[in-house]
Amino acid sequence: MIALALRNLWRNQRRSSTTLLAMMIGMLSILLFGGYSRTVYYGLETDFVGRSGHLQLQRKDYFWFGSGDPQGYSLHGYKQLVNDIQQDPVLAPLLRVVTPVLQFGGIAGNFDAGLSKLVIVQGVDVTAQNEMRRWNDYQLAITPELHSMNPAAGNEAEIGIGVARMLQLCAQLDVPDCPQPQLSAIDPNTQTLAADIAALAAGQLPSEPATPAKSGAQLELLAASTGGAPNVNRLQINRAVTTGAKELDEVYLAMQLAQAQQLLYGESEERVTALQIQLYHSADLEVARTRLQELISNRWPEQPLEVHDFRTLNPAFGQITGMFAAIFGFITILISAIVLFTVGNTMSMAVLERTVEIGTLRTLGLRRSGIRRLFISEGLLLGLTGALLGTALALLFAALINQAGFTWLPPGNSNPVPITIRLWGEHQMLLGIGLTVVLVATVSAWWPARRAAQQDVVDALRYV
Amino acid sequence: MSLAQLHHLSKTYALGQLRVPALTNISLQLKPACFTVLSGPSGSGKTTLLNLIAGIDRPDQGNIEIAGQSLQRLSDNALTDFRARHIGYIFQNFNLLPVLSAYENIEYPLRLNKTPPVKRRQRVLELLDAVGLADKASHRPNQLSGGQRQRVAIARALVHQPVLVLADEPTANLDSQTGAQIIALMRELQRVQQTAFVFSSHDPQVIASADHLVLLKDGHLLTPEPIREAV
Numbered sequence: 001m002i003a004l005a006l007r008n009l010w011r012n013q014r015r016s017s018t019t020l021l022a023m024m025i026g027m028l029s030i031l032l033f034g035g036y037s038r039t040v041y042y043g044l045e046t047d048f049v050g051r052s053g054h055l056q057l058q059r060k061d062y063f064w065f066g067s068g069d070p071q072g073y074s075l076h077g078y079k080q081l082v083n084d085i086q087q088d089p090v091l092a093p094l095l096r097v098v099t100p101v102l103q104f105g106g107i108a109g110n111f112d113a114g115l116s117k118l119v120i121v122q123g124v125d126v127t128a129q130n131e132m133r134r135w136n137d138y139q140l141a142i143t144p145e146l147h148s149m150n151p152a153a154g155n156e157a158e159i160g161i162g163v164a165r166m167l168q169l170c171a172q173l174d175v176p177d178c179p180q181p182q183l184s185a186i187d188p189n190t191q192t193l194a195a196d197i198a199a200l201a202a203g204q205l206p207s208e209p210a211t212p213a214k215s216g217a218q219l220e221l222l223a224a225s226t227g228g229a230p231n232v233n234r235l236q237i238n239r240a241v242t243t244g245a246k247e248l249d250e251v252y253l254a255m256q257l258a259q260a261q262q263l264l265y266g267e268s269e270e271r272v273t274a275l276q277i278q279l280y281h282s283a284d285l286e287v288a289r290t291r292l293q294e295l296i297s298n299r300w301p302e303q304p305l306e307v308h309d310f311r312t313l314n315p316a317f318g319q320i321t322g323m324f325a326a327i328f329g330f331i332t333i334l335i336s337a338i339v340l341f342t343v344g345n346t347m348s349m350a351v352l353e354r355t356v357e358i359g360t361l362r363t364l365g366l367r368r369s370g371i372r373r374l375f376i377s378e379g380l381l382l383g384l385t386g387a388l389l390g391t392a393l394a395l396l397f398a399a400l401i402n403q404a405g406f407t408w409l410p411p412g413n414s415n416p417v418p419i420t421i422r423l424w425g426e427h428q429m430l431l432g433i434g435l436t437v438v439l440v441a442t443v444s445a446w447w448p449a450r451r452a453a454q455q456d457v458v459d460a461l462r463y464v
Numbered sequence: 465m466s467l468a469q470l471h472h473l474s475k476t477y478a479l480g481q482l483r484v485p486a487l488t489n490i491s492l493q494l495k496p497a498c499f500t501v502l503s504g505p506s507g508s509g510k511t512t513l514l515n516l517i518a519g520i521d522r523p524d525q526g527n528i529e530i531a532g533q534s535l536q537r538l539s540d541n542a543l544t545d546f547r548a549r550h551i552g553y554i555f556q557n558f559n560l561l562p563v564l565s566a567y568e569n570i571e572y573p574l575r576l577n578k579t580p581p582v583k584r585r586q587r588v589l590e591l592l593d594a595v596g597l598a599d600k601a602s603h604r605p606n607q608l609s610g611g612q613r614q615r616v617a618i619a620r621a622l623v624h625q626p627v628l629v630l631a632d633e634p635t636a637n638l639d640s641q642t643g644a645q646i647i648a649l650m651r652e653l654q655r656v657q658q659t660a661f662v663f664s665s666h667d668p669q670v671i672a673s674a675d676h677l678v679l680l681k682d683g684h685l686l687t688p689e690p691i692r693e694a695v
Contacts, residue, residue, distance in 0.1 A: 007563035360559040363520050364620075365548020365576045367541050457520040461555075 005377035019346045026335035027390020035421035037324040042138040048314045050133040053276035060304035070104040074271035090291045094284045099128035100272035102260045106223035110167035117166045119253040123260025126151045148238040154259045157235040162250030164240035172217035173240040233263045340444040347448035359460030368453040379445020383438035398423045466493035473526035486512040487683045497658045504680035510664035519543045548576045552621030554631035558613040560605040566616045567601040573624040591619035611642035631663045
């Protein structure tokens with residue numbers, strides 16, 4: 001039956017080739033977009049996981065209310081928590097990095113210029129954060145953007161380019177394309193304020209060794225300490241970075257964890273707002289989450305904790321990947337419809353041309369179901385051939401595009417990423433799309449096959 | 465003893481609004497291992513009668529019994545299976561499957577009957593040899609002459625050893641010399657295989673070779689019994 005179907009397809013080579021070409025182009029379109037979507041998906045995941053880990057352990061409800069009260073929603077005894085996680089027999093083999101982070105709001109001031117700006121401060125362990133940013137489980141052709149702060153120099157920090165622009169630090173930080181305000185908005189009283197803040201900063205940092213003269217800029221960071229009293233810290237800004245979002249660039253400030261803790265808690269107990277947990281592989285995320293929830297219930301009952309994954313912490317991830325999935329689905333439906341009608345038309349023509357042959361086969365003793373199977377087999381073979389050739393063509397095009405070295409800046413990213421079509425190794429997607437095309441081709445042959453099988457034998461034999 | 469019995473067969477075709485009687489009250493007995501020719505002018509109902517006997521068409525009235533099996537009672541699948549096992553059919557236009565070789569065309573009925581491969585091969589080679597096309601086994605129909613194609617069609621009709629072979633104007637598309645050769649071949653195979661042949665034809669050569677001759681006109685049987693018995 002299959003051999004006969006294959007020969008029948010080969011009979012009208014031009015028509016079969018045209019149908020196959022249509023299917024191959026359809027497959028090519030779906031797979032190239034699918035491969036590109038995979039790259040975007042993995043790129044975003046790599047970016048988000050590199051910046052915030054796979055999972056974060058937070059005090060309960062910090063996710064909803066913590067930014068308004070970082071001290072109230074902070075983690076106590078976080079070093080013990082880190083130790084427990086690292087020593088846990090279930091989690092330990094899965095873990096790549098566990099690092100604390102302290103996030104709070106403050107006022108960054110370039111008081112020499114009489115300027116200040118509300119910022120969201122990230123107190124981080126620079127070494128651990130840089131290690132997190134090197135995570136590249138999907139072997140993407142990207143260079144991670146690492147923190148420039150020297151862990152040994154406690155007062156080094158980074159700001160967003162929006163903060164640099166507003167505090168007029170662009171020149172010192174070599175920020176390109178940084179507009180300058182046309183009108184000076186400096187209040188004549190700010191000089192007094194600057195002096196006050198400078199005195200406070202000097203008073204709070206008696207033990208801070210003198211920072212050697214270097215390139216960059218300085219600013220004062222003002223924050224409310226545990227008791228509610230203002231505290232200030234003078235920071236050496238290494239560089240201005242972009243987070244990929246203007247709104248974030250205008251509030252971003254990263255500094256070293258120890259310095260941030262001193263600013264917020266002084267000599268009292270050191271706390272953090274979250275523990276960032278990065279795994280070797282995203283596939284282990286659910287195992288790790290389950291284990292952490294067990295630990296929360298059984299081992300750390302003294303403080304209410306909860307765990308969130310990077311998808312929850314970064315809603316943009318779901319939105320962007322959801323958008324790509326929707327477009328992918330739309331393209332797949334569109335191409336499937338084209339394949340459906342192309343193969344259906346080809347099979348209808350075949351039934352018409354082979355009417356007498358259908359009558360002959362029925363006369364010889366082939367059942368109606370046999371006729372149906374014959375034409376459905378031809379649709380199936382068309383689908384299989386189209387899927388195989390389409391996949392091969394898509395792999396070839398993907399390789400060519402990947403070699404071309406195009407780049408783009410995805411939403412939420414700070415660095416351009418190469419335009420790559422990730423198909424090789426994506427067995428599930430290749431198989432899924434291939435089977436879809438085969439199924440659609442088979443289904444589209446069903447109606448003509450049914451029509452062929454229902455023909456009256458005598459009428460079929462008389463057909464001219 | 466008869467191989468097939470046809471009882472009061474009638475068949476009418478609809479031609480638009482018009483109903484055209486193709487056969488009217490035909491009763492006939494076909495004897496085993498005989499050469500029967502259904503003859504008559506165009507439109508006399510020869511092919512319709514042949515189609516009814518072959519089980520590819522059903523009468524409006526009457527019944528056909530072949531080898532003790534009433535065709536009326538069979539479902540479409542059962543009737544198809546009956547054809548596959550017991551009936552051979554030779555078409556006027558040969559109707560070989562163009563994508564299959566001579567060997568494969570002859571083999572096809574055996575495949576339908578799920579004959580084991582070894583037996584299949586043996587039988588096909590035997591038939592190829594019998595029709596004189598042993599050296600053309602791998603040829604496709606478009607590589608064969610009209611006479612050769614009809615030989616393949618004859619071999620295909622006989623390969624599964626049916627009780628009855630039906631032939632619809634088998635020499636109509638052949639020149640007289642080739643036609644004569646084909647008739648001689650069928651006669652020989654019929655003798656060797658002891659199979660009953662029923663032809664529809666108005667070819668004098670075919671009529672001359674008949675054991676039984678059945679004359680039809682306007683859907684009616686001209687004689688209640690075959691007018692000529694086997695010698």
